[in-house]
Structures are given as C-alpha cells and as structure tokens.
Amino acid sequence: MQHSHLRIAAARLELSDVASFAASAYLTRYATSPPPPMPAAATAGSRDGGAEAAAGADAEEEAAARVGACLFAACKACEQPRRARDVVNAVHLAARGEVLRDSRTYWRRKDALLQHEQSLLRALGFEPAVHPPHRLLYNYLHALRAPPQLCTLAAAIANDAAASADCVRRRPSLIAAAAIALAAALLGPALPAGCLPPRWWVALGEEEASLHAACTDLMAVYEG
Structure with a gap:
C-alpha cells in the first residue's frame, strides 16, 4: 500500500x-529500519477515538512520514527538488x-518527514545513489525495435521492480x-509475430x- x-x-x-x-527503492530498503521518535498524533488524547483510533492515527502518520521522506530524499538525489510542503500535501492526497x-x-x-529523512539517510549509510534500469531499458527497446505496447508494459514493470528488495540488489x-x-x-x-529476435x-x-x-x-512483486 505504501508503494x-x-x-x-x-x-x-x-x-x-x-x-x-529511486524513492520506491529507498522505501524498500527503509522498510526494515526502526522508526525514529515521532511527534504524538493529534488524536492521541481524543476522548472520542480512544486508544484504537489513536493507534490507527499513529500508524497512518508513520506510513505517511516514511513515504514522504523517501520521496523528499529521492527528489534531492535525482536533482528534481520539491518543497517539503508539496511532498507532505502530495502524500496526504494520495x-x-x-x-x-x-x-x-x-x-x-512535516516535522515527522524531516526526522524520517535523517533516519533514512542513516539506513542508507549516507549513500543515496540508486541505479535505475530505465536508461538501459529504453536503449534496449530502441535497439530491439520493440512495438509500443511492449515498451509501455516493460517500463511499467521496471518501475515496479523497486518494490522488491531482490530486484533492487x-x-x-x-x-x-x-522487464x-x-x-x-x-x-x-x-505482440506482432517475430517482434523480438530469438534469444x-x-x-x-x-x-x-x-x-x-x-x-x-x-513476478513476486505482483504475487505478494
């Protein structure tokens, strides 16, 4: 769901x-890391929601902070900077x-996002470099003269690969x-007959x- x-x-x-x-790959690698201390959720003291609602709010904010931190860090690493405000709003809307x-x-x-960003960087060993397959994929598809429907689906599969720790490695x-x-x-x-050469x-x-x-x-990405 987070992906x-x-x-x-x-x-x-x-x-x-x-x-x-890159953001999805960060999230995959960050999934097993312990969370940093989080600000208390606004519902923690609510009489109406009770302990169960407070726990649900905490879990939701924890997930939002993790997703936001991965996006925020990826924006910087890929030189596509976005404001923290925009990231927070985009994650909430999603x-x-x-x-x-x-x-x-x-x-x-926003505070939680920034805390998680620091925790994420520590989990990555302050080495945020990611090597996406997209440039190679597009070159391969061009060299193979692949039809449009194959190009579209292969690109989508390559995007989803970041959700698998095995694929990221x-x-x-x-x-x-x-892909x-x-x-x-x-x-x-x-597909048209013979659109890809043998082997x-x-x-x-x-x-x-x-x-x-x-x-x-x-395949495990979709079966999971």
Whole structure:
C-alpha cells in the first residue's frame, strides 16, 4: 500500500520515472529500519477515538512520514527538488484522496518527514545513489525495435521492480532485460509475430538462467 501511495504522490509531484524508482527503492530498503521518535498524533488524547483510533492515527502518520521522506530524499538525489510542503500535501492526497487542511497536522507531518529523512539517510549509510534500469531499458527497446505496447508494459514493470528488495540488489542491465522478457511473456499473442529476435537477451550480454531468476523476482512483486 505504501508503494502505491508513493507512486501516486510521485505523479502528483511530476517526478520522472528515475526519481520515482529511486524513492520506491529507498522505501524498500527503509522498510526494515526502526522508526525514529515521532511527534504524538493529534488524536492521541481524543476522548472520542480512544486508544484504537489513536493507534490507527499513529500508524497512518508513520506510513505517511516514511513515504514522504523517501520521496523528499529521492527528489534531492535525482536533482528534481520539491518543497517539503508539496511532498507532505502530495502524500496526504494520495493516501486520503483529499487536501490536507488542518495546519496542526501539516506541521506535525512535516516535522515527522524531516526526522524520517535523517533516519533514512542513516539506513542508507549516507549513500543515496540508486541505479535505475530505465536508461538501459529504453536503449534496449530502441535497439530491439520493440512495438509500443511492449515498451509501455516493460517500463511499467521496471518501475515496479523497486518494490522488491531482490530486484533492487540486481544489476540494472539485468532488470531492464527481465522487464522486457516479462512484458513479452504477459502480452504473448498480442505482440506482432517475430517482434523480438530469438534469444535476444544474449545480444544484451545476459544469461538465460539469470534472466529467468530476475523475472521470478519481478513476478513476486505482483504475487505478494
């Protein structure tokens, strides 16, 4: 769910595929990190909501702060800077489907975002570099003269690869080739006959076993 909200927020912020991929990769790597101390949610002392509502509000704000921090850091790393205010509002809109109007909630979420950004950078070892597969993917598709529907689906699969820790650890060139292979398999008969040459991945320097393993990792993103 967090990755879904992240992609929606990235679209609202008009980020490139590369920046969106980086943010999603950060979120994948950050998922196992302990959260920093968070400001108390506004509902914590509410009589109406009780402890259960307060816990739900805390969880929602925790998720929003993680997503926002990953987007905010990716914007900087990919040289597509966005204001913290815009990131907070985009994440809230993605999660709730409505504009954030409460000023106290806004300031609390902005503070939480900045705290999480520091925690994220520590989790990354202050090495925020990410190597998205997109440039290689587009070059491969151009070289293969792939039809438009294959290009569109392969790019979407490459974007989703960042949601898998296994995919994030693999070479960008392998993920690019696997995205093409998986897209071709999913489209099947919808593709023009012979649109891809036999064993095309060999020309890209990939082995069939490695390609199959990477495709399995990509499929796990959707099966999970």
